[in-house]
Amino acid sequence: MLENISLNTIFSIVLIFCAPIIGGFLMGIDRKLTARMQSRMGPPIIQPFYDVIKLWGKEPFISSTLQPILAFCYFGFSLTSFALLALGQDLLLIIFTLGIADSCLIIASLNSKSPYSVLGGKRELLSIMSYEPVLLLTAISIYYVTGSFMVARIFYLSYPLISYLPLVFIALIPVLVIDLKKSPYDVSASGHAHQELVRGVFTEFSGYSLALIELGHWTKVVMMLSLVSLFWATNLIIGICLALVLFFIVLVIDNVYPRLDWKSMLKTTWSIGIILIIANIVGLIARVVMHI
Amino acid sequence: MSVVGFSRANSLWVVNYFNSCGFMELLPWVGSGYDMERFGILPTASARHADVLVVAGYITLKGAKRVRRIYDQMPSPKYVLALGSCPMTGGMYWDSYNTVKNIEEVLPVDVWVLGCPPKPENIGHGIVMAMNAIKSGFKGH
Numbered sequence: 001m002l003e004n005i006s007l008n009t010i011f012s013i014v015l016i017f018c019a020p021i022i023g024g025f026l027m028g029i030d031r032k033l034t035a036r037m038q039s040r041m042g043p044p045i046i047q048p049f050y051d052v053i054k055l056w057g058k059e060p061f062i063s064s065t066l067q068p069i070l071a072f073c074y075f076g077f078s079l080t081s082f083a084l085l086a087l088g089q090d091l092l093l094i095i096f097t098l099g100i101a102d103s104c105l106i107i108a109s110l111n112s113k114s115p116y117s118v119l120g121g122k123r124e125l126l127s128i129m130s131y132e133p134v135l136l137l138t139a140i141s142i143y144y145v146t147g148s149f150m151v152a153r154i155f156y157l158s159y160p161l162i163s164y165l166p167l168v169f170i171a172l173i174p175v176l177v178i179d180l181k182k183s184p185y186d187v188s189a190s191g192h193a194h195q196e197l198v199r200g201v202f203t204e205f206s207g208y209s210l211a212l213i214e215l216g217h218w219t220k221v222v223m224m225l226s227l228v229s230l231f232w233a234t235n236l237i238i239g240i241c242l243a244l245v246l247f248f249i250v251l252v253i254d255n256v257y258p259r260l261d262w263k264s265m266l267k268t269t270w271s272i273g274i275i276l277i278i279a280n281i282v283g284l285i286a287r288v289v290m291h292i
Numbered sequence: 293m294s295v296v297g298f299s300r301a302n303s304l305w306v307v308n309y310f311n312s313c314g315f316m317e318l319l320p321w322v323g324s325g326y327d328m329e330r331f332g333i334l335p336t337a338s339a340r341h342a343d344v345l346v347v348a349g350y351i352t353l354k355g356a357k358r359v360r361r362i363y364d365q366m367p368s369p370k371y372v373l374a375l376g377s378c379p380m381t382g383g384m385y386w387d388s389y390n391t392v393k394n395i396e397e398v399l400p401v402d403v404w405v406l407g408c409p410p411k412p413e414n415i416g417h418g419i420v421m422a423m424n425a426i427k428s429g430f431k432g433h
Contacts (some may be wrong), residue, residue, distance in 0.1 A: 035330075
C-alpha cells in the first residue's frame with residue numbers, strides 16, 4: 001500500500017500542512033511592503049504569527065456558542081479546498097468548498113446581535129456573489145482548454161495555460177483583491193478604515209476564534225495564489241513567480257485606491273470580469289473554427 | 293520570557309478613547325514619522341480585538357460609563373494607558389463640575405504618560421515601558 005504513494009503525494013501532503021505557515025509569511029510580507037510603500041518601517045515579517053499566538057492566549061469572549069465552531073469550520077474548509085487543489089482534484093469542488101468556508105464565516109457573523117457584524121456578514125455575502133461567477137467561469141474556461149475539471153490534467157499540458165487564457169488571468173485580479181480583503185473592495189471587513197463598519201464580519205470574534213479565522217484567511221490566500229500559479233503549470237517556479245507578481249499588483253492597488261462601495265464591486269467583477277472571460281472563450285472557439 | 297509573553301508584547305492592538313488634545317500627539321505614531329506598526333501595534337476599532345485601551349484627555353462623568361463599558365468588553369489580558377494630565381488629576385479642568393479627576397476611580401491604569409499634552413516621544417517611552425513589562429510576564433489587571 002505504502003509503495004503506491006508517490007513522492008508527489010508526500011510533497012502535496014507536506015504542502016497542505018505548511019499552507020497556513022506560508023500564508024502567514026505572505027501576510028507578513030504584505031504588511032512590510034505596504035509599510036514601505038507608505039514610507040514606514042513596518043513590522044517584522046513574522047508579525048502575523050505574533051498576532052495569532054497572542055490571540056490564542058487571550059480570554060475568549062463568546063457571544064454565541066456556534067461562533068467558535070463556525071470559525072473552526074472556516075479554517076477547516078479553507079484548508080480542505082487547498083488540500084483538494086494540492087492533490088490535483090476537481091476545480092469545481094475546490095471552488096464550492098471555498099464557498100462553504102465563506103458561508104461559515106457569514107453564518108457566524110449573522111449569528112450575533114451586533115449590527116456591525118450583521119452588516120459585515122451581508123457585505124461578505126455580496127462579495128462572494130461578485131467573485132464566485134468569475135471563479136466558476138475560470139474553471140469552465142480551464143475545462144475548455146484541458147478537457148477536464150481535474151487540476152491534475154493542467155500539468156499534462158505542454159504549454160502554459162496563460163498563453164490560451166490571458167484575459168481570464170486579468171479577470172482574476174479583482175477576485176484576488178476581494179479575497180485578500182484589500183482596499184478598493186474591502187467592503188465586508190474594513191481592515192484599514194474602520195469608520196463605518198468597525199471590523200465588519202470579524203467584529204464579534206475574539207480570542208482563539210479570531211486566531212482560527214486569521215489562519216483560515218492565510219490558507220485562503222495561499223489557495224487563491226496557488227490557483228493563479230496553475231496558469232504556468234509547465235514550470236511551477238515561473239507559476240509561483242506569476243502568483244507573487246499578482247500578489248504585488250494587488251498590494252499596489254490596495255495602496256493606490258480608496259475604498260469603493262459594494263455596487264462598484266459588483267459592477268467591476270460582473271461586467272469587466274465576466275466580459276473578459278467570455279471574450280477569451282469566444283476567442284478560443286473562433287481560433288478553432290478558423291483552423292477548420 | 294515565554295513565547296506567549298513575547299508575542300503579546302510585540303502585538304499590542306490599541307483601542308482609543310479620546311476627547312482632547314492628547315490624541316493629537318498620539319497621531320504621529322500612526323503615520324510614517326514614528327510608525328507604531330514596527331512594534332506590531334495596530335489601531336483596532338472593535339474592543340473585543342484590543343489589548344490596550346488608550347485614554348487620552350479628560351473623562352466626563354457621562355463619558356466615564358462609556359470608558360468602563362469599553363474596558364469591560366476587552367478580553368483579558370488587557371492594559372490601560374492614560375495620556376496626559378487630564379485623566380490623572382483633571383488637568384486644566386481640575387475644578388470642573390463634570391469631569392472625573394482621577395481615572396483610577398473608573399478603571400485601573402497600567403501606564404501613565406505625563407504631559408499636558410504629552411509629546412509623541414513620551415508616548416513612545418510609555419509604550420516601550422509597557423512592552424518591557426509585558427515581556428517580563430505582567431498580566432495587567
